Amino acid sequence: MRLRLSALVLLAGGTITSPTLAQGPVLSPAARAAAERIAAPQLAWDVAQLASDDLKGRNTPSPGFDAAADYLIARLQRAGLAPAGDRGGFRQYYDLDDTRLEASRASLTIGTRRFAVGKDIAMRTLGVPRSGTVPVVYVGHGWTVPDRGIDAFAGVDVKGALVVAHGPRVMPAGVSISQVGRVTVGARTVMDEAARRGAVGVLFITQASELLRWDDLRSAGQVRREMVPNVPSAYATPDIPSLLLSPDTTRALLEGEALDGAAALQLPEGGPYPASFRLAKTVTLDLPVAQATRLRPYNVVARLEGTDPALRAEVVTVAAHLDGAVGTRDLAGDAIYNAADDNASGSAGLLALAEQMATARPKRSVLFVWDSGEEQGLWGIRWFVHAPPVPRSAIVAHVNVDMIGSSRTESAAAAADGVKGVTRRGEVYMLGPTVLSRQADALITRVNAEYQGLQINRAFDRTDSEFFYPRTDAGPFLERGILTIGFNTGTHERYHLPTDEARFLDPVQMQQVARLLFSVVWAVADAPQRISIDQPMPASVPRHP
Secondary structure, X not given: OHHHHHXXXXXXXXXXXXXXXXXXXXXXXXXXXXXXXXXXHHHHHHHHHHOOHHHOOXXXXXXXXXXXXXXXXXXXXXXXXXXXOHHHOOEEEOEEEEEEEOHHHOEXXXXXXXXXXXXXXXXXXXOOOOEEXXXXXXXXXXXXXXXXXXXXXXXXXXXOOEEEEEEOOOXXXXXOOOEEOOEEOOOEOHHXXXXXXXXXXXXXXXOHHHHOOHHHHOOOOOEEEEEEOOOOOOOOOOOOOEEEEOHHHHHXXXXXXXXXXXXXXXXXXXXXXXXXXXXXXXXXXXXXXXXXXXXOOEEEEEEEOOXXXXXXXXXXXXXXXOOOOXXXXXXXXXXXXXXXXXXXXXXXXXXXXXXXXXXXXXXXXXXXXXXXXXXXXXXXXXXHHHOOOOOHHHEEEEEEEOOOOOOEOOOHXXXXXXXXXXXXXXXXXXXXXXXXXXHHHHHHHHHHHHOOOOEEEOOOOOOOOOOOOOOOOOHXXXXXXXXXXXXXXXXXXXXXXXXXXXXXOOXXXXXXXHHHHHHHHHHHHHOOOOOOOOOOOOOOOOOOO
């Protein structure tokens, strides 16, 4: 009731003046009838199929993912949706390189001493493997903060060199850097700046806190899986390698240099550090490849043609990642990561939208995307924005559907079941419109008040929330200036564990959220005028081409 009243007050206040939001029902009778056909039993069935043990979590790539894609495509064909993938099919492919380090031969040679990866050195990120004799440049904490006049790289040329810095989590003393997920606002990390200036890699003088877990780190970072080309995004894997040095390796590297190795190891985190300098010595880095495999994962993409000859060239995209986070942890004898809520629930909801919207088409066209590799680096959705099947300028808005299957009650049993971060039945988190577009926010508020009347929770729809950005599947769209709208019902203790199974989900919650999603997508696609970003883009969001 509060939402309905607030929507009426908003309208009465005269703040909505755009023809996009002209008075009268937002949903046509046909659209409303189509939304009503989204039903809990079918959603529950689809989630059970997509999250079955046989599909083993739908990893990217895997036979389980292929089976899930086949399931979707058969239904899309039956509903009359047009394929929008490659070569007239529903699959949109991209190249993925799986590169594995030959750790037994990987090393850093300093003078006559060879320091082995896995013993004296730990790989932090493999990057694109490199080998050769190169100079080394010391850059202290390694940060650049332009507004504060901080530039650890000032006065030194690092092109073609290895950069050595304290880290990997050292910050400049007395400087507050806002960090939202993987994004540092108004500042660049040593990895970002080294890559930008043409360095071939980063060596870290390892912090004491990292040395405490050295045994766990020694075998890490020896596999790299990344798209080709590496489409820029907050979740893209760095192209340059980074390595953690043991104390003995640090002492050998800095022996006889302007900063002695023993002194470097004693410097407090944050400094002050000596001025940056080029070492007198060169080193030989050898990171040979044991195996390099080219893989061909894909997204599933379908198109619904709009009804308006003048507007059908414009497109609303709607996506749910089809893959799951497949781990290795065994819980009580269960080693299958079914990934039911994350994200068979969103995938099933998106399928329901596609099937029912085919019976009540809006004016603009809609692209339905089930992307892959989300859990490993947003591979599929990054590729989609890099090579969309329509001009990127034609995309009006992107709607993201991720985890819509859980609900919370007030019972002690539910609290014990670990659903504290989950919304109540009839409540959903929304991400994007509050920050980006008053126009979109007003349209969503109105269509929700007119039809579903769900409680829309805007707790994470803030510029300082990593759930707004970058911890969102929609991030690659936002990085390219496209309006994003996201919905989910929150995270729980089953998240990314074998216990994320269909039996724990709430089909009624899925039905309510999916119907809201239908009404929002339909309203955005059917609006007389194109909605847009009408607020300043937050500083936390970098722009990529």
